[in-house]
Amino acid sequence: MMKKLWRDGVSHLTPYVPGKPIEEVKRELGLDEVIRLASNENPMGPSPKALESMAAAVKDCWLYPEPSCLELREKLAERYELSAEKIIVGNGADHIITLIGNAYINPGDEVIYCHPTFSSYREITLLMGGKPIEIPTRNDFVTDLKGILHSITNKTKLIFICNPNNPTGTIVDTEELVSFLNQVPESVLVVLDEAYAEYISVGHYRTGIEFVKEGYPVISIRTFSKYFGLAGVRVGYAVAAEKYLKPLQAVKQTFSVNRIAMAGALAALDDINYGERMLLEVNKEKERLTEQLLSFGLDVTDSHANFLFVNMKRDTSELFTKLMHKGVLIRPCGPWKLDTYARITIGTIQQNDTLINALKEIQEATISIK
Structure with missing residues (x-):
């Protein structure tokens, strides 16, 4: 009944779902530290x-x-x-x-x-x-x-x-x-x-x-x-x-x-100097993170942004959950109907290291189960 009052077309919309809030993950999982590599934010912050x-x-x-x-x-x-x-x-x-x-x-x-x-x-x-x-x-x-x-x-x-x-x-x-x-x-x-x-x-x-x-x-x-x-x-x-x-x-x-x-x-x-320093850091870390992900046997698309588009070769919704429990948030590409892909923001050196180590642990655990 209420929908009859809605404007035509509203019912066809799909609300945008942003990256999961850090505060929500901390509260749900009782974590003290959570890094978000899901929303393409600048990890160095503003000038x-x-x-x-x-x-x-x-x-x-x-x-x-x-x-x-x-x-x-x-x-x-x-x-x-x-x-x-x-x-x-x-x-x-x-x-x-x-x-x-x-x-x-x-x-x-x-x-x-x-x-x-x-x-x-x-x-x-x-x-x-x-x-x-x-x-x-x-x-x-x-x-x-x-x-x-x-x-x-x-x-x-x-x-x-x-x-x-x-x-x-x-x-x-x-x-x-x-x-x-x-x-x-x-x-x-x-x-x-x-x-x-x-x-x-x-x-x-x-x-x-x-x-x-x-x-x-x-x-x-x-x-x-x-x-x-x-x-x-x-x-x-x-x-x-x-x-x-x-x-x-x-x-x-x-x-x-x-x-x-x-x-x-x-x-x-x-x-201007702050922006230039930030860009150098992002490009350096993008190259390093790309090499690490490739070493895991993953496919990484050449990126001209501050994030990577990665074929994780597995269900990324499941991977997202496992990484989240380790305090790392990435963006599964399921909403784009790309269930094995993830979008990963380039973080700081420490954040990227945390992601790499978390992926290693998940990968090793998967191998040991097999």
């Missing part, structure tokens, strides 16, 4: 300058924030050498995705993306009455640009490309992406979700912001959650031509980003 700035901002929390986030937009504009009018700031990248859906998707509109990928594209499409068109990734888990092109119809409104892709960590070839954008009809808007773009180390790689500057019908989504370590305060933004951001401005909540979050984001942008 000390960001922490200091956020602490100072608390005293003004009784004041509403400046609604247009002008100071942050201007600093980002300076960073990317474009105008502040080409930037909109929101409450995390997922909020930006919601704004895009609210602003563009009409009932019956088709929205194309590859699977597996970030589930928010499907959910916002269904919520707005649109039709999700899911294209399988290639066999190497790279987004199938040709498959997307072949799926475009006169009902297509948006194309979402997660690049690097979540949960696979793969990227599309930059020249193939240029060719793809040149073939997309003018009536279709391409959204490049680049939450992990700062981790791409391929030389001369072109990101969405460059395509925006060149006049392509593209919206680039970025976030402060990953590289900048501010996942807990929620700051994301989109970069696009003003005409593509105008409808987002119309549907955006007035005070969508709080004062403390903006203070942290502004300070994080200033601490």
Whole structure:
């Protein structure tokens, strides 16, 4: 009876299930220490300058924030050498995705993306009455640009490309992406979700912001959650031509980003050295962890993000439980219908060692049972 009151489409949604909270695991299992390598958080945390700035901002929390986030937009504009009018700031990248859906998707509109990928594209499409068109990734888990092109119809409104892709960590070839954008009809808007773009180390790689500057019908989504370590305060933004951001401005909540979050984001942008040191550490540990997992006989997909996509060659839901009892959380990929795969965040040296030792113990126990 109650469902008759619901908005059409809500019953088709699947609520996003984030990584299991550390506090919950400690409480359930009586553990003193739990490390989470499941949510792609920056284990080094934010810049000390960001922490200091956020602490100072608390005293003004009784004041509403400046609604247009002008100071942050201007600093980002300076960073990317474009105008502040080409930037909109929101409450995390997922909020930006919601704004895009609210602003563009009409009932019956088709929205194309590859699977597996970030589930928010499907959910916002269904919520707005649109039709999700899911294209399988290639066999190497790279987004199938040709498959997307072949799926475009006169009902297509948006194309979402997660690049690097979540949960696979793969990227599309930059020249193939240029060719793809040149073939997309003018009536279709391409959204490049680049939450992990700062981790791409391929030389001369072109990101969405460059395509925006060149006049392509593209919206680039970025976030402060990953590289900048501010996942807990929620700051994301989109970069696009003003005409593509105008409808987002119309549907955006007035005070969508709080004062403390903006203070942290502004300070994080200033601490370039901290970001560079963090990136070196992540890349070093990503290489080491990859080698260790390969030595266990596992398959690891080449990653351009701060996580690894690993074929564990066993039911990862069972493995997740065993690791959890050892105080280690990873992300099983069952929700993407990849039951033997896991997404593992690159942690600190100590965290990665804990994971490696836990996997060794589980593997040895399995062998001894056999």
